[in-house]
Amino acid sequence: MELGWFWLTVMVVVAGSLVSLARRKKMKRLPPGPKGVPILGHLHMLGKNPHQDLHRIAKDHGPIMYMQFGFVPNIVVSSPEAAELFLKTHDLVFASRPPHQAAKYISWDQRNLSFGAYGPYWRNMRKLCTLELLSTLKINSFQPMRREELRLFVESLKGAAGERVAVDLSDKVASLTAEMSCRMVFGKKYDDQDIDERGFKKVIQEGMKLAAVPNLGDYFPFLGVLDLQGLTRKMKALAKVFDDFFEKVIEDHVGAGDHGETKDIVDTMMSIMQSGECEFQFDRRHVKAIMLDMLAASMDTAAASVDWILSELLRNPAVMEKVKKELEQVVGLKRMVEESDLDRLEYLNMVVKETYRLHPVAPLLIPHYAREESTVDGYNIPKESRIIVNTYAIGRDPNAWTDPEKFLPERFVGSDIDVRGQHFQLLPFGSGRRGCPGIQLGLIQVRLIVSQLVHCFDWQLPNDMPPKELNMDEDFSLVVTRANPLMAIPSFRLQN
Numbered sequence: 061m062e063l064g065w066f067w068l069t070v071m072v073v074v075a076g077s078l079v080s081l082a083r084r085k086k087m088k089r090l091p092p093g094p095k096g097v098p099i100l101g102h103l104h105m106l107g108k109n110p111h112q113d114l115h116r117i118a119k120d121h122g123p124i125m126y127m128q129f130g131f132v133p134n135i136v137v138s139s140p141e142a143a144e145l146f147l148k149t150h151d152l153v154f155a156s157r158p159p160h161q162a163a164k165y166i167s168w169d170q171r172n173l174s175f176g177a178y179g180p181y182w183r184n185m186r187k188l189c190t191l192e193l194l195s196t197l198k199i200n201s202f203q204p205m206r207r208e209e210l211r212l213f214v215e216s217l218k219g220a221a222g223e224r225v226a227v228d229l230s231d232k233v234a235s236l237t238a239e240m241s242c243r244m245v246f247g248k249k250y251d252d253q254d255i256d257e258r259g260f261k262k263v264i265q266e267g268m269k270l271a272a273v274p275n276l277g278d279y280f281p282f283l284g285v286l287d288l289q290g291l292t293r294k295m296k297a298l299a300k301v302f303d304d305f306f307e308k309v310i311e312d313h314v315g316a317g318d319h320g321e322t323k324d325i326v327d328t329m330m331s332i333m334q335s336g337e338c339e340f341q342f343d344r345r346h347v348k349a350i351m352l353d354m355l356a357a358s359m360d361t362a363a364a365s366v367d368w369i370l371s372e373l374l375r376n377p378a379v380m381e382k383v384k385k386e387l388e389q390v391v392g393l394k395r396m397v398e399e400s401d402l403d404r405l406e407y408l409n410m411v412v413k414e415t416y417r418l419h420p421v422a423p424l425l426i427p428h429y430a431r432e433e434s435t436v437d438g439y440n441i442p443k444e445s446r447i448i449v450n451t452y453a454i455g456r457d458p459n460a461w462t463d464p465e466k467f468l469p470e471r472f473v474g475s476d477i478d479v480r481g482q483h484f485q486l487l488p489f490g491s492g493r494r495g496c497p498g499i500q501l502g503l504i505q506v507r508l509i510v511s512q513l514v515h516c517f518d519w520q521l522p523n524d525m526p527p528k529e530l531n532m533d534e535d536f537s538l539v540v541t542r543a544n545p546l547m548a549i550p551s552f553r554l555q556n
């Protein structure tokens with residue numbers, strides 16, 4: 061009899077433990093994901109284009125997926141519904157950025173906006189940038205500068221049109237956006253060699269690459285000091301290049317005094333710093349970190365967007381014709397496009413959306429970071445997970461889009477879907493608290509450059525290449541560019 065009580069007690073204890081274990085397991089249910097390997101986790105599954113690899117893997121494991129990169133837990137988000145949960149429903153939990161070696165070394169210890177951790181400093185800085193540097197008033201104040209740069213750009217292409225030679229459009233557009241960004245941020249153009257013998261574009265692109273390549277120091281923090289990939293060395297060297305150059309820019313501004321009506325971004329930040337009225341610490345390091353943010357965020361994003369839009373137009377001549385027809389009707393062939401025309405170019409706006417659907421230039425956004433443990437859609441999301449929103453996968457989700465692989469701007473006729481972060485099936489600028497604060501400026505630049513190029517010139521692929529043979533391979537970085545430059549032959553089409 062006594063033995064019976066003993067076994068009964070054992071069974072109750074075991075059953076109780078199993079139930080509580082099961083409950084705990086249920087509470088801690090991580091999202092599904094592929095099988096990993098010891099130490100690396102799933103790092104070995106990422107190749108040259110991680111957004112494409114993650115898209116492929118998510119097809120087997122679902123829209124909320126768990127992957128371990130070294131010691132770091134990652135949640136990969138690949139559908140509009142899942143993106144809404146992370147960027148809207150639980151936005152506050154995921155509004156931070158993970159610790160990041162590149163931002164630590166290159167962006168003055170993560171003092172910039174893009175990689176700044178969520179907290180009072182980031183909130184204040186974001187408010188300052190939105191109100192002082194990226195307001196409609198400020199953006200409009202640079203309109204004459206944009207017009208002037210575009211005129212010079214069209215003139216330089218007219219030369220190539222006269223000779224009927226192919227131009228490297230990728231390079232030309234990158235130079236144009238670099239010059240526009242320099243004038244907006246610094247108030248003037250600097251010579252390429254003022255920053256480094258490689259010039260602006262190359263230096264900024266190197267920063268983007270260093271920020272995007274999988275860095276063992278981010279995934280195995282104890283390995284950071286060993287610098288096995290040689291990345292820290294490169295980052296420190298690049299940080300010095302930026303610091304020396306930005307110090308020179310600040311000195312130039314201090315020496316020049318007041319710039320009158322159109323204050324560039326450095327002027328505005330310097331006057332905030334000198335006024336001493338800022339509610340938070342704001343010294344030269346902050347001015348330099350924001351300078352780099354504004355430059356890096358506006359140069360490559362706009363250039364890559366224009367590149368992908370023109371590539372799709374060249375691959376789809378019928379769409380190109382429709383854009384031209386619309387421009388003829390709205391603008392006419394006697395003048396160039398003005399910013400005030402942009403809102404009437406409805407078909408062009410559909411082309412822009414359709415290109416961003418297939419080619420979001422920041423396909424994985426910038427990683428978000430779980431500030432606390434939480435439960436999303438029944439899954440446990442551990443504190444300090446990185447949240448990777450794959451907008452490349454979302455734009456190709458067959459549940460959200462009919463014929464997702466086809467380039468069809470007409471799909472937006474009568475649709476209210478836009479790119480401003482309210483429609484989670486199309487997120488080229490992100491959404492929520494960390495969504496892009498430069499969206500208004502970015503869209504003006506992109507639509508203006510594309511419409512000008514299509515309006516002023518007819519474009520032909522070199523060597524009579526059939527449109528569908530145009531190579532569309534991608535080169536992954538924080539901003540995904542074409543793997544090969546876009547070459548095309550212009551002929552001028554305006555009447556004067």
Ligand code: HEM
Pocket residue numbers: 173174175176186194353354355357358361362365421422425426427428487488489490491493494495496497498499501502503506
């Ligand atoms: C066409 C051009 C642009 C595209 C496609 C673009 C896209 C993006 C994306 C996808 C993000 C990340 C959102 C997230 O992580 O949730 C972002 C963040 C950001 N963008 Fe843009 N962007 C563009 C232009 C600009 C411009 C012109 C500026 C400013 C001059 C700018 C400044 C920023 C900043 C500061 C952030 C970080 C915001 C934060 O973390 O709080 N962007 N952008």
